[in-house]
Amino acid sequence: MKPSLTFATLFLLLNITYSQKTYAPLHAEWKYEGFDVYCEGNHIKYTVTSEQFIDDKDCSWITGYQWSDEEMGWLTQDSLLVWENDHKVYFYEDTSFYLMYDFEAEAGDTVMSYDPVDRRLFSITGYMEDEMLPHLIPYYVITVEEIEINGVMYKTFVTPEEGIESCTTKSIIIEDIGSTGMGLTGETCFLVTMGCPGQFVCYNNGTVSYESGFLSCDSLTNVGDIPLKDEVKIYPNPASDLLHLDVPSSISIIGYVILDAGGRLLLTGEDISTIDISTLPKGVFYLKANLANGEVFLKSFLKQ
Known part of the structure; x- marks a missing residue:
C-alpha cells in the first residue's frame, strides 16, 4: 500500500505544480507585431517549447521566432527560461532568477522588474559588451483595471507611456499574458518617430485564448502589403x-x-x-x- 500511496501523492503534486502555470504552460504562444519603419509587418511569436527543472523550480523554455518572407517560415531567434511563483514571473540569467512581471501589483506600486541581457527578441534595452547582468527597468502601475477573457476576469495594469525616463514602461500589462507593447517583455528603448511601433496581437495556451483586435492572430504577410x-x-x-x-x-x-x-x-x-x-x-x-x-x-x- 505504501508505494501506491507514495505514487498517488507524487502524481497529485505534479499535477498541482503544472496547474500553477498560468503564464507559460507548455505550448502557450504569444504573437506580436514588432517595430517597423514602413509598417510592412514585423511578425514575431513566442512559444513555450519545453520545460526544465532548475533548483527544484519547474521552469518553461520560451523560444522567440521572427517571420522571414524570404524563407517563408519562422526563424528561431533565442530562448528564455522563465519561472512563475506566487503570481509573479521570473526569468533565469547567470544562475539567478530576475523578476519580469508582478501580477499581484496594485495601483501606485513600482515594480522592480529586469530586462534580459542581449537576448534579441526578449531584450528591450541596449547591450554593451561589458554589461553581463540584466538591466533594472522598474515600471510604475498607474491603475489596475479588469478585462473579461473567455468568461473570466483578468487584471490589466496600466503603466506610463510617455513623459518618463526611457526604458521604464511595459505599456498595458494583462494578467497571465504580459505586455501589450511590441514584444514579450515590453517596449524597446528608442523613440519611434515614424512607422509602426508594434504591439501585442494574441495569446493562446490551449485553455485561454485572447486576441487584442489589433490584427488577426492568423495574419502574416497580407497585412500592410x-x-x-x-x-x-x-x-x-x-x-x-x-x-x-x-x-x-x-x-x-x-x-x-x-x-x-x-x-x-x-x-x-x-x-x-x-x-x-x-x-x-x-x-x-x-x-x-x-x-x-x-x-x-x-x-x-x-x-x-
Whole structure:
C-alpha cells in the first residue's frame, strides 16, 4: 500500500505544480507585431517549447521566432527560461532568477522588474559588451483595471507611456499574458518617430485564448502589403483634428476602426475620406480598414 500511496501523492503534486502555470504552460504562444519603419509587418511569436527543472523550480523554455518572407517560415531567434511563483514571473540569467512581471501589483506600486541581457527578441534595452547582468527597468502601475477573457476576469495594469525616463514602461500589462507593447517583455528603448511601433496581437495556451483586435492572430504577410501602402495616402501625419485618406477608385473600403497602442477600440465608421480625431488624446494610433476583397489596410498615425 505504501508505494501506491507514495505514487498517488507524487502524481497529485505534479499535477498541482503544472496547474500553477498560468503564464507559460507548455505550448502557450504569444504573437506580436514588432517595430517597423514602413509598417510592412514585423511578425514575431513566442512559444513555450519545453520545460526544465532548475533548483527544484519547474521552469518553461520560451523560444522567440521572427517571420522571414524570404524563407517563408519562422526563424528561431533565442530562448528564455522563465519561472512563475506566487503570481509573479521570473526569468533565469547567470544562475539567478530576475523578476519580469508582478501580477499581484496594485495601483501606485513600482515594480522592480529586469530586462534580459542581449537576448534579441526578449531584450528591450541596449547591450554593451561589458554589461553581463540584466538591466533594472522598474515600471510604475498607474491603475489596475479588469478585462473579461473567455468568461473570466483578468487584471490589466496600466503603466506610463510617455513623459518618463526611457526604458521604464511595459505599456498595458494583462494578467497571465504580459505586455501589450511590441514584444514579450515590453517596449524597446528608442523613440519611434515614424512607422509602426508594434504591439501585442494574441495569446493562446490551449485553455485561454485572447486576441487584442489589433490584427488577426492568423495574419502574416497580407497585412500592410507594399502595394496598398503605396496606393493609399493618409494625411496629415501628424494630425490634430481631422485625418484624411486618399483612396484610389480601384480600392473599396467597407469600414474602419481606430485602435490605441494597447489594441483598444476607440473609433469606428464607414466614411473613410475624412475622420474626426479631435476627441483622441495625443499619441500613436492605428487606422485599420477592411477592404471589400477581404484584405486589411493598416497604417499608424500620430495625434498631436
